[in-house]
Amino acid sequence: MKNAVQLNDTAWLTQGPPAKLLAVLDRDGEEARVVGGAVRNVLLGHPPGEIDVATTALPEEVMRRAAAAGFRPVPTGVEHGTVTVVIDGTGFEVTTLREDVETFGRKAKVRFGRSWQKDAERRDFTFNALSVSRDGTVHDPVGGIEDLEQHRVRFIGDPAMRIAEDYLRILRFFRFHAAYGRGAPDPDGLHACIVAREGVRKLSRERLRAELFKLLIAPRAAPTLVVMAEAGLLEEVLGGVPYLAGVANVIAVEAVLGFEPDPLRRLAGLAVSIAEDAERLWERLRLANVEHERLASMADGWWRIDPAIGESRARALLYRLGPARYLDRIVLAWARAGAEAADIAWRELATLPERWQASVSPLKAADLIARGVPKGPQLGRALAAAEEKWISAGFPNDASALQRILDEAARGDEPHSGGAPPHQVRGRLRRGPGAQEN
Incomplete structure (x- = not known):
């Protein structure tokens, strides 16, 4: 395999901000090339994505040239040889070639260099050591092109x-x-x-x-x-035993429903069965609070869901959770049940948000106050009870049904049995389909 080949399509290199940057850095005794993922992506037939540049020029020279050309240089990591150059609103990381002096983990002692070969040898995988000059020449010092062709990841x-x-x-x-x-x-x-x-x-x-x-x-x-x-x-990463069938089934269900791949939903399929799993992953992976809440919601009661719950209970669940978290829980339950991805009954549950949307709750605190319920905690409890009755009754809008629900709630009657079980997320009452989910 030759260590240099020519790109067929160089438009992404010869036009726009990348071309402007390379024209400034790749001259007057210095060389600059696009490196890393962009080169890999283009060779695989994908858009380049984020473009990073390596250069023989020292960081101070990169800053000087960028400023002289009217670009905005930002010294984001000068001590490591990295300058961010902003051109027409697009930022490019420009890093001076480096070579190892001593290696001791991530704190390796390096010095700036001018050898593309030595810089390449510091990188992780062969296809990440590829670089391309602005004339479209791809430089391959360690066999990355062959590994890409063989679909092989090699250190x-x-x-x-x-x-x-x-x-x-x-x-x-x-x-x-x-x-x-x-x-x-x-x-x-x-x-x-x-x-x-x-x-x-x-x-x-x-x-x-x-x-x-x-x-x-x-x-x-x-x-x-x-x-x-x-x-x-996987146990080292997750801190628990993975459920491989679960994540494989989530992936299959996502494909059948036409959903974009979702890392958090797939993580739930892989590692979440109960609330404690969500807590562990929150801590272990330092998830954002909204991610933790979403995982906890998926863990909360998925095992009670299957097509046998029927349309009315599914509607109640959809109303309480909102469409996004309803779908999360349905997908996880479907995957954990081991049902076929093409199962029609499960698909009916998953497509409910496309067919039905509840109106906003017509029940008002003022209606209960008019019935003698005092303001304060008692009013909150009565309003929550009224909403439970409304959901259990199938979301009626006729005046007589609403009057009966309000009268019962004001008297303190228990919600009707036989309705939907309270699938609320840790006591947070969601008023209407409105709860927009993350």
């Missing part, structure tokens, strides 16, 4: 050394395999990941979450997660 050099430099590379190995790989993972890389798997414990929770979420939405997430589980890696 540069000794996998154990690459992993010791940053244990996040364990997750990146599997994430890239889920995105681009075929068949079994590279055996040398897999072995190194297994040996070093306890290093995952040293990663920050934010980095762990970010990489796991990318893996979960990759095209081959399900079989890759199986490999990770067999290697003992």
Whole structure:
């Protein structure tokens, strides 16, 4: 395999802000190339996405040239050789070539250099060491093109050394395999990941979450997660035993319903059965509060859902949760039930929000006050009871039914039995289909 090939389509390089940036940096004794993911994506036939640039120029020279050209240079990481250059509102990370002096994990001692080969050898995987000059020449110092053609994720050099430099590379190995790989993972890389798997414990929770979420939405997430589980890696990441059939079924149901891949929903399929699981993942992955609440909602009562609940109880659940969280819970219940992704009865439950939407509750506190209910906690309880009666009665809008519901609530009568069970999320009463979900 030649170590340089020519791109057929260079429009993304020769037009717009990328062309302006390269024209400024790639001259007068300095060289600049696009590196990393953009090159990989273009070779795979995808849009380049975020464009990063490497250069022989020192950070101070990058700043000087960018400012002279009317761009906005931002010293985001000058000590590491990185400057962000903003052109026409688009930011580009420009990093000076580096080479290792000493390596001890992520705190490796480096110096700026001018060797593209040495800079490439510092990177993680062969296809991430690809670079492209502004004339469309792709430089391949470590065999990345062949690995892309073979759908193979391969570490540069000794996998154990690459992993010791940053244990996040364990997750990146599997994430890239889920995105681009075929068949079994590279055996040398897999072995190194297994040996070093306890290093995952040293990663920050934010980095762990970010990489796991990318893996979960990759095209081959399900079989890759199986490999990770067999290697003992998933328990290190999740802090619990994974449910592989659950996530595979969630992925299948998403596909049948035409849903976009959702990392949080897939995480629930993989690792959430009860509320305590949501709490553990919140802490372990440092999830945002809205993500934690959504996971907790999926964990809350999914096992009570199946097509046998009928349309009226499904409507009650949809009203209380709102469409987004209703669908989350239906998808998880469907997946955990092990039903076929094409199951018609489950599909009827999942498509209910397309067919039915409740009106906003017509019950008002003023109506209860007029019936002698005093303001304060008692009024709140009476209004909640009235809404439960309204839901159990099938969301009536006729005046006589509403009058009866208000009279019963004012007297303190219990809601009718036989209606929908209270699937409320930890005591938060949602008034109407209006509860917009995250």
